[in-house]
Amino acid sequence: MKRIYFLLLLMGAVQSCQEIMPSAPADNEVLDGPIEGLSAAQLRVFLAGDEKFSEVFTPETGLGPYFVTSSCITCHPGDGKGHPSSALTRFGKFTNGSFDHMLNQGGPQLQIRAIPGFNAEVIPAEATGVTTFLAPAVTGLGLLEAVSDADILANADPNDLDGDGISGVPNYIEAPDFFEPRAFHIANGNSYIGRFGKKAGAIDLKMQTVGAYKQDMGVTSDFDLEDPINYNDSDITIGSVDDPEVSASTVNEVVFYLSTLKPPLRRGEDDPSVIAGEELFEQIGCTACHMPTFHTGDHAVQALANQTFHPYTDLLMHDMGPGLDDGYTEGTATTSEWKTPALWGLGLSKDAQGGEYFLLHDGRARSINDAITMHGGEATQSVSNYMSLSEEDRAFVIQFLESL
């Protein structure tokens, strides 16, 4: 089905798709699909990347020995959010006031499975910060990757000089060897602003992808030739498949696929209650963090150049209060700080999660309303504004969020 759909797309027949296949879901009901304006050659790379993103690894193709799941799409089904059954666990502890990812004890990520003949990892007893992350959707990320550092920093207010109770700080992440800064990246020593992941732990899509192959599936690549090790396994080993288990071109195709996945398209945006909800969303201060609009500048991929788009994130870290403090952190962020998640695609997220919502970093919020009321810290004022709305107005806000 998917194959046929893309074949039609390649033939430029996307307009007539609906007529030929009446059962095909509308573009705004699904997350998968490329941004508009890719060349035929770029679409081929997109399709190759899509296929690699769906690849199921086996011990013979490099899976493990220690891993979480065997494919990217187990956790990112249909490019959407992951279900709690595929959640990740990360851990660490504080040593002399600074956060220690316990690298020599298998940190920061727990590999809960192992191939036959090996034993899965367990959380070391000394770990004090143990956290659960549910996979976010992977759509529209090429646009977020193309926002300039200057545009992100323009919204940071680390000392809350404007006194609105909201600070917003970038998370600075140490760059891996293979990181290639773009013209708009602003170095801070050897660190750069993180923008992907719950704690903004990855600077760009390549860093995120290389890390996912390794830590989530135990798959080595040209950019990281070492499998994760289980220090408690009797026979410490790194597997028998020759490294790299995936090539640089595979990583690059997956990165291209991720960067050219279309942003989620709105549904019902002209409905008067949705429009009312959008106005309320701004009035009660949600947009201080969930910023509606960003722009891109020059870009090697023409379709990503000079775009205006609406992700509803500022890509900054915010203190969300003790309720959401997981005792774990990455980069320069504190343990109660989280990156504002993009809200585009929110209304479609339950399609990927088995028909129910699992929101916030660990899926604890079972409805959009719960996700809002669980905000604390810097969002306290905004949530209390929301709670003071009439029941009808709160329903408009939810309807707006479901249209994203």
Ligand SMILES: [Ca+2]
């Ligand atoms: Ca491996």
Ligand SMILES: [Ca+2]
């Ligand atoms: Ca580990």
Ligand SMILES: [Ca+2]
């Ligand atoms: Ca402020």
